[in-house]
Amino acid sequence: MDGGVTLIRLRGRMAMSGAQKIDLKFTALTTVKQGAYIVDMSAVDFLASIGIRTLLVSAKGAQA
Amino acid sequence: MSSQLLIDNNLDSLRDMSNWVAATGNALGLSDTLCYRFDLAANEAVTNTISYGYPPGVSGEIALRLLTANGNAVLEIEDDGVAFNPLEVPEPTLPESLETSLIGGLGVQLIRSSMVQCDYQRRDGRNLLILQSLITSGEAE
Numbered sequence A: 001m002d003g004g005v006t007l008i009r010l011r012g013r014m015a016m017s018g019a020q021k022i023d024l025k026f027t028a029l030t031t032v033k034q035g036a037y038i039v040d041m042s043a044v045d046f047l048a049s050i051g052i053r054t055l056l057v058s059a060k061g062a063q064a
Numbered sequence B: 001m002s003s004q005l006l007i008d009n010n011l012d013s014l015r016d017m018s019n020w021v022a023a024t025g026n027a028l029g030l031s032d033t034l035c036y037r038f039d040l041a042a043n044e045a046v047t048n049t050i051s052y053g054y055p056p057g058v059s060g061e062i063a064l065r066l067l068t069a070n071g072n073a074v075l076e077i078e079d080d081g082v083a084f085n086p087l088e089v090p091e092p093t094l095p096e097s098l099e100t101s102l103i104g105g106l107g108v109q110l111i112r113s114s115m116v117q118c119d120y121q122r123r124d125g126r127n128l129l130i131l132q133s134l135i136t137s138g139e140a141e
Helices: A017-030 A049-063 B013-026 B032-052 B107-114
Strands: A005-015 A036-047 B001-006 B060-067 B072-079 B118-125 B126-134
Touching: A005 A017, A005 A049, A017 A036, A017 B013, A017 B118, A036 B032, A049 B032, B001 B013, B013 B032, B013 B060, B013 B072, B032 B060, B032 B107, B032 B126, B107 B118
Parallel strands: A005 A036
Antiparallel strands: B001 B060, B060 B072, B072 B126, B118 B126
16 A cells, blocks of 8 residues: 555454464564554454464554 | 254364354354354353363363254253353443453343243253243344
8 A cells, every 4th residue: 555554454363373373474464564554354253362372462563 | 953063162163153053053043143143252251261271281061052942042051160150240330431441241241132931040050051942033224
């Protein structure tokens, strides 16, 4: 996207197995590069606290 | 009508559990919203039980029952792990900003907010969590 904003699209279930599957890649994507990120959650049909954790860890990392 | 699922204390069992909640919820005629709420509550409760309820290397058994009674849908979760009442976990204060937010601690809150009533009993050396929702409550939204 323009202006240094990165769009990340997630899809599927963000329960234990789904969160574990994307954790490393998602955290790497959002911490390697400085800038803003938009996470499109419109195709995520289930979100458990483990998935909220993934988002929160990355959001804190991206802001640091 | 009721249905029971037995799983072992392994996080890989959570996927089977979710499939069972969806299939049983559908068979009981529960709405998609209500099935989602039970799926969420079961994921949060059972993830905690598997992660913290057993000493390392100790195998355990978790039983789930989904049933309808008197206009309520009821999910019972019974495990043979260490005695623990998740409903005694204090409600977290929601953070005012990303900086002040803490990682974790939301699971029990998600159970409370997705259910109408939550009860806990310690019975015969087992933890029993009884989660209830009105059958109609998922359909009004």
